[in-house]
Amino acid sequence: MKPGLPWLGRREGTHADEPQVFTDHIRALGAREPLESPQFEALWQALRAAVRRELKRRGLWESPPAYLGVYGGASWEPAGGGKSHESPLEELVAEIYTYVFVSRLRSLQAQLKLKPNIEGLIVLNIRHFLHERQKEHDPIGSQVFAVVHSAVARAVEDGELRLLAGSATIRNDTVLGFEEGMDYSGRGRPGIASLVARWNDELLPDLVTSRGHRQEEIVRRLRERLPELLREGIGTFRFKDLIDPLKADVRARWVALLELEQGGSVPQAEGEEAGTVRAVDPDRGIEERQLFRKLAECVSQALAALETDPKTRGFLAVLWQFLRMQAAEGTEAQPAMRLSRTLGAELAAGDEERPSHRKLSEQLRIPRDRLPHLYRTIGDLVQECTAAISGKTAVKSLKGRFSHDEGV
Amino acid sequence: MTKGSDSVSPGYPRRLEALTALARDHAAWSRAELERRHGQPAGPGDLFVLPATADLPVEWAVLERRPGGRGKLLVVPADTNPLAGTADVEVRENHPGGPLSLRCRFGVWLDSVSFDPDLRSGVLAPEAVAEALDRHRQVESGSLAPSPLAEEVDADPEYREWIREVPERARTLAASSRPVVKRFSSFSWGPAHALAAMFALMVIGLSLQVMRLSREVDRLSSPVFNVPSVGVTLGQEVRGGTVVQVPPEATHVLFILGTDPSLGLQNGYLEIVRRSGELVWRSQRVRLPLAGELPLLVPRKLLPNGDYRVQVYPESGFSSGPLASEPLRVETAE
Numbered sequence: 001m002k003p004g005l006p007w008l009g010r011r012e013g014t015h016a017d018e019p020q021v022f023t024d025h026i027r028a029l030g031a032r033e034p035l036e037s038p039q040f041e042a043l044w045q046a047l048r049a050a051v052r053r054e055l056k057r058r059g060l061w062e063s064p065p066a067y068l069g070v071y072g073g074a075s076w077e078p079a080g081g082g083k084s085h086e087s088p089l090e091e092l093v094a095e096i097y098t099y100v101f102v103s104r105l106r107s108l109q110a111q112l113k114l115k116p117n118i119e120g121l122i123v124l125n126i127r128h129f130l131h132e133r134q135k136e137h138d139p140i141g142s143q144v145f146a147v148v149h150s151a152v153a154r155a156v157e158d159g160e161l162r163l164l165a166g167s168a169t170i171r172n173d174t175v176l177g178f179e180e181g182m183d184y185s186g187r188g189r190p191g192i193a194s195l196v197a198r199w200n201d202e203l204l205p206d207l208v209t210s211r212g213h214r215q216e217e218i219v220r221r222l223r224e225r226l227p228e229l230l231r232e233g234i235g236t237f238r239f240k241d242l243i244d245p246l247k248a249d250v251r252a253r254w255v256a257l258l259e260l261e262q263g264g265s266v267p268q269a270e271g272e273e274a275g276t277v278r279a280v281d282p283d284r285g286i287e288e289r290q291l292f293r294k295l296a297e298c299v300s301q302a303l304a305a306l307e308t309d310p311k312t313r314g315f316l317a318v319l320w321q322f323l324r325m326q327a328a329e330g331t332e333a334q335p336a337m338r339l340s341r342t343l344g345a346e347l348a349a350g351d352e353e354r355p356s357h358r359k360l361s362e363q364l365r366i367p368r369d370r371l372p373h374l375y376r377t378i379g380d381l382v383q384e385c386t387a388a389i390s391g392k393t394a395v396k397s398l399k400g401r402f403s404h405d406e407g408v
Numbered sequence: 409m410t411k412g413s414d415s416v417s418p419g420y421p422r423r424l425e426a427l428t429a430l431a432r433d434h435a436a437w438s439r440a441e442l443e444r445r446h447g448q449p450a451g452p453g454d455l456f457v458l459p460a461t462a463d464l465p466v467e468w469a470v471l472e473r474r475p476g477g478r479g480k481l482l483v484v485p486a487d488t489n490p491l492a493g494t495a496d497v498e499v500r501e502n503h504p505g506g507p508l509s510l511r512c513r514f515g516v517w518l519d520s521v522s523f524d525p526d527l528r529s530g531v532l533a534p535e536a537v538a539e540a541l542d543r544h545r546q547v548e549s550g551s552l553a554p555s556p557l558a559e560e561v562d563a564d565p566e567y568r569e570w571i572r573e574v575p576e577r578a579r580t581l582a583a584s585s586r587p588v589v590k591r592f593s594s595f596s597w598g599p600a601h602a603l604a605a606m607f608a609l610m611v612i613g614l615s616l617q618v619m620r621l622s623r624e625v626d627r628l629s630s631p632v633f634n635v636p637s638v639g640v641t642l643g644q645e646v647r648g649g650t651v652v653q654v655p656p657e658a659t660h661v662l663f664i665l666g667t668d669p670s671l672g673l674q675n676g677y678l679e680i681v682r683r684s685g686e687l688v689w690r691s692q693r694v695r696l697p698l699a700g701e702l703p704l705l706v707p708r709k710l711l712p713n714g715d716y717r718v719q720v721y722p723e724s725g726f727s728s729g730p731l732a733s734e735p736l737r738v739e740t741a742e
Contacts, residue, residue, distance in 0.1 A: 110529030300556030
């Protein structure tokens with residue numbers, strides 16, 4: 001069985017005579033001599049290879065680059081050759097270089113005071129970058145992963161599922177089984193797709209919209225369904241065999257909904273024109289993400305403090321999580337602006353029922369006639385929070401100020 | 409600046425040159441900051457790396473000195489994983505020492521001599537120290553203020569795994585490490601005298617340490633027979649608590665720990681604290697078996713006669729207070 005955190009294994013397996021291109025680069029950045037071009041070329045190639053490897057490991061190589069906030073291309077590398085330095089992969093590598101070798105240089109140099117080599121730590125930082133980006137730009141995929149991972153881990157702790165092969169911590173390649181010694185044939189598990197579609201009939205929208213402390217409940221509900229795999233004749237499976245069809249089914253249902261709501265398209269792996277990569281200025285990207293995080297924190301806190309009945313609070317929480325995800329997913333880099341635009345369109349429509357509400361009501365399980373009021377409440381909160389943030393008012397000052405009664 | 413950078417990754421040389429220059433600016437700024445603190449003893453705001461946690465990707469942030477001196481510093485582990493839960497404080501990228509996540513749930517008091525001035529690695533702004541100290545106190549008092557987004561991070565399995573594998577292990581390693589004294593006072597002697605005295609002290613100190621360790625190894629290499637034992641099941645009603653009568657010659661006490669099924673716990677943390685609240689021992693996150701299935705051998709010297717509490721905490725951690733707490737008195741048997 002492989003060790004839990006992979007950098008441990010990597011560090012233990014690293015010898016003094018192995019190439020240390022990342023470590024050497026960190027040392028060179030701390031020295032005063034100019035960097036040699038061949039060394040930099042070697043560093044760049046090694047970084048590109050490491051990023052490509054990690055994208056594949058996380059199952060992101062086949063996904064649209066927009067899932068990681070790189071816009072303008074349908075795949076990581078141009079299919080017919082083209083200028084590779086303009087590819088989304090190259091754009092991502094440049095961002096990762098900044099994240100690791102510029103922003104975290106001090107911390108990495110600190111580790112060099114005690115460690116002869118920090119190759120594994122560079123890979124670890126690449127993973128942190130990808131995880132953070134995926135959470136921000138692929139909130140549906142990240143959320144489904146978190147719930148399924150927790151439910152499976154719970155079943156392992158309870159002794160119902162066993163880790164049969166692969167990583168000791170649950171990863172895509174981990175083989176799980178209901179009994180010790182069961183064989184995994186390695187042919188995938190096509191039967192899982194129809195089973196998880198039935199689960200999703202019951203688990204959505206909570207599977208996607210239950211966050212924070214509310215997530216526990218949906219983890220429990222999914223955990224209770226896992227024994228159905230065995231009843232369907234699936235005694236062993238890779239974690240990937242379970243998570244991939246579950247994600248695909250959720251996406252299939254939600255992508256249609258998101259498209260309908262925003263009147264545009266969300267990232268698609270296929271059928272998208274490959275164009276010039278839009279290089280988002282990393283500093284601007286960070287600012288926009290921080291602004292959206294502050295806004296999300298503020299609105300979530302205000303919703304929690306809202307004086308209303310539990311049912312309405314539940315509807316508001318579900319709709320708010322949907323709007324958050326809708327703003328973060330997609331082909332645009334400005335989630336806060338996107339959220340404002342969606343809410344603006346809803347508020348402009350007033351109490352008039354919009355065609356998209358029917359589908360939304362079905363998927364979110366919110367009565368259709370309540371949607372306009374719910375949108376208005378969230379719209380008010382977003383406006384108040386935006387004003388508070390831009391005016392540098394303390395976010396906490398908004399707590400408890402909202403009181404929406406039955407009119408919601 | 410790169411030499412001959414035209415050949416580097418066509419299309420990007422200027423951008424890469426700019427990035428490299430930026431990285432070097434950061435490095436120079438950090439170096440200057442460290443040089444300003446050179447030779448000063450460890451104090452609040454300092455970041456250090458510790459040999460005891462060299463296997464982990466952490467630094468240690470000093471938050472405060474123990475009131476009344478005694479050379480103890482409150483420190484928390486800090487790392488570059490950007491996931492920050494309810495008990496963590498984020499130091500942003502454009503702030504001194506950042507980006508870092510200060511893991512305030514895992515604070516520990518360490519001897520100031522544990523911090524080698526040569527291993528100082530950075531400096532935090534006073535505001536970040538104040539925020540981290542406040543967060544640490546909230547954790548300790550169980551009054552942590554909820555934050556919706558941080559709660560989402562708490563539920564993230566990658567975050568949970570990180571916390572378990574890195575800051576939690578770091579605290580255990582740091583708390584069990586012994587400080588290595590590297591600095592000696594030279595009074596007003598000349599350098600040669602001071603050096604000679606240093607060597608003499610080092611030789612004496614090392615000899616004593618070696619003798620002590622040698623005795624310890626000899627003692628621990630022998631079987632420990634007839635260890636006094638006590639069963640503690642947390643969550644059961646026990647009137648008046650448990651009394652352990654330890655024979656005068658006993659070197660260890662064996663605890664057989666467990667939880668009552670009524671608690672409904674599968675995983676959690678166990679700890680033993682003195683009546684004053686001072687920590688004697690704390691487990692990592694463990695699977696909690698039913699009554700009497702988890703043995704713990706504690707050296708008698710960690711358990712002087714007195715009153716203690718054996719406690720169990722839920723999987724979510726220490727912020728919500730113990731789920732069950734069992735009073736325990738340790739006495740020397742007549």
